[in-house]
Amino acid sequence: MNTEHDTGVRQILAHCTVCQVERCADCETVHLHVGHTSLRLTMAAFLSLCATLLEAAQTATQGAILPATPRRAAN
């Protein structure tokens, strides 16, 4: 099923080998693509998710400096 989010203009905020993050220019919805899975989040929910993921990464590495991940700059 197509929706406005499938055809609307999206700005790529960032991407790497694991995921891509886009922002819908029409409604500000954040699209998070991980493999074949996509999530649509409000900006507030996306920022909360980012904070939680960062906290989890810091906990998992017990404060160690995270290794650099392969990443390309957003367009």
Ligand SMILES: [Zn+2]
């Ligand atoms: Zn939209």
